[in-house]
Every structure is written in C-alpha cells, then in structure tokens.
Amino acid sequence: SLCWLDEFADPTTARKLYTAAFPLVDITVVPDDVIVQHRRVALLELIQKHIRQRDLMELIDQLVVLLVTECANDSQITALLNYILLTGDEARFKAFISELTRRMPHHRERIMTIAERIHNDGWLLGRERGRKEGKVEGERSLLRLLLQNGADPEWIQRYTGLSAEQMQALDQPLPESKRDPWIEY
Known part of the structure; x- marks a missing residue:
C-alpha cells in the first residue's frame, strides 16, 4: 500500500x-x-x-x-x-x-550541566553566524575594492550572481566602523 x-x-x-x-x-x-x-x-x-x-x-x-x-x-x-x-x-x-x-542543591550539577549545554549551543550558533556574516562582509569588501580599482560591474554581477540592488549597495562607501585599517579606501 x-x-x-x-x-x-x-x-x-x-x-x-x-x-x-x-x-x-x-x-x-x-x-x-x-x-x-x-x-x-x-x-x-x-x-x-x-x-x-x-x-x-x-x-x-x-x-x-x-x-x-x-x-x-x-x-x-x-x-x-x-x-x-x-x-x-x-x-x-x-x-x-x-x-x-x-x-535545589542536590540537583545543582544536573541543572547547571543542562544550562551550560544550552549556553554552549547558543555560543556555537552565534559563532557560526558570525563566521558567515564575516565571510559575506569580506567578499563585499573585496568586490568594493575591485569596483574602486576599475573592475567591470557587469562582469562582477555575472560571476557573483548579485542582483542590481546588491551591486548598487556595493557603490555605497563603507561606514567607518566597518572599514579595515589595512585597506586604503
């Protein structure tokens, strides 16, 4: 069946x-x-x-x-x-x-172990999200540098798959807080 x-x-x-x-x-x-x-x-x-x-x-x-x-x-x-x-x-x-x-002092270890596991899971999840966001931000910084140094925007869009709106956002200057000190803007 x-x-x-x-x-x-x-x-x-x-x-x-x-x-x-x-x-x-x-x-x-x-x-x-x-x-x-x-x-x-x-x-x-x-x-x-x-x-x-x-x-x-x-x-x-x-x-x-x-x-x-x-x-x-x-x-x-x-x-x-x-x-x-x-x-x-x-x-x-x-x-x-x-x-x-x-x-509940006699259950303290059990509760703390569970709470610690939850905390660690949250920390690991946050760390993974941070890595992904950092990777995306790094890619965006590289694309900005390429554009600033004369790379063809259509070529970048074709090979990255970025939308027109995302390409337009790359033309905006980075806020001071997001700028890498070792890169000349």
Missing part, C-alpha cells in the same frame, strides 16, 4: 487518530493546582501558561516541587530551559537558574 497510515501496527486506530480533529486545550484557563497534577507535562504546561504573564521567579516554588518529585527528565528540563531562554532575556534566565540551583 502507498498509504502511510497502513504502516502503523493498527491502521484503523491510526486513521481515527490522524483524520479526526484534535481537541485543543487553552492552558491559560486551567488552574495551576490542576496543572501540577499533570505529572510529566506539568512543568512545561506551567511555564507555557505563565511565561508572558508574570515573572517566573513567582513560580519557582511550584517548579522546585515538580523537579524534586522527579516529574521531569533531562530532555524536558532542557526544553524548559531553552523555552525560558528563548522567550525571556538572558539576565532573567541567569537569575532563574541561580535561584533554581540555590533551592
């Missing part, structure tokens, strides 16, 4: 599951004391409910209880910390991690 639902162990159940509408739950209207009873997903639900409404430090007591009762595994804690970091600012994240580890 070419139907992907037939690949399931129980295709009939798969059809029922994947062809019916999924009921959505507005987690913002569910009381916190009910969310806390959701065990494995409670941690993430609680954060999703309150991430934009108030300071997460107000939730720290409930989060500590959930973490101490082993309701979350490392991948859930990683997801939680990533979500907090992506939706909040870095200073708030650092304060949150600091308070969390202060209240």
Whole structure:
C-alpha cells in the first residue's frame, strides 16, 4: 500500500487518530493546582501558561516541587530551559537558574550541566553566524575594492550572481566602523 497510515501496527486506530480533529486545550484557563497534577507535562504546561504573564521567579516554588518529585527528565528540563531562554532575556534566565540551583542543591550539577549545554549551543550558533556574516562582509569588501580599482560591474554581477540592488549597495562607501585599517579606501 502507498498509504502511510497502513504502516502503523493498527491502521484503523491510526486513521481515527490522524483524520479526526484534535481537541485543543487553552492552558491559560486551567488552574495551576490542576496543572501540577499533570505529572510529566506539568512543568512545561506551567511555564507555557505563565511565561508572558508574570515573572517566573513567582513560580519557582511550584517548579522546585515538580523537579524534586522527579516529574521531569533531562530532555524536558532542557526544553524548559531553552523555552525560558528563548522567550525571556538572558539576565532573567541567569537569575532563574541561580535561584533554581540555590533551592535545589542536590540537583545543582544536573541543572547547571543542562544550562551550560544550552549556553554552549547558543555560543556555537552565534559563532557560526558570525563566521558567515564575516565571510559575506569580506567578499563585499573585496568586490568594493575591485569596483574602486576599475573592475567591470557587469562582469562582477555575472560571476557573483548579485542582483542590481546588491551591486548598487556595493557603490555605497563603507561606514567607518566597518572599514579595515589595512585597506586604503
């Protein structure tokens, strides 16, 4: 069969599951004391409910209880910390991690290891983006120099694939902050 639902162990159940509408739950209207009873997903639900409404430090007591009762595994804690970091600012994240580890000294190493991994992933991503931006800027500087020294703009456009707008941007002088000191402009 070419139907992907037939690949399931129980295709009939798969059809029922994947062809019916999924009921959505507005987690913002569910009381916190009910969310806390959701065990494995409670941690993430609680954060999703309150991430934009108030300071997460107000939730720290409930989060500590959930973490101490082993309701979350490392991948859930990683997801939680990533979500907090992506939706909040870095200073708030650092304060949150600091308070969390202060209240849970026996889980400190685990939380710090996860937080450090997230930090390192972000640092590596930023470094890679910086390399790409630096490479592009270096190429643009070289093209500017070629143009300033009489290279044919049509030849450059043909071999680089730059659009007319991008070629026009090359004609603009570089801001002082982006100029290399060893190149004469």
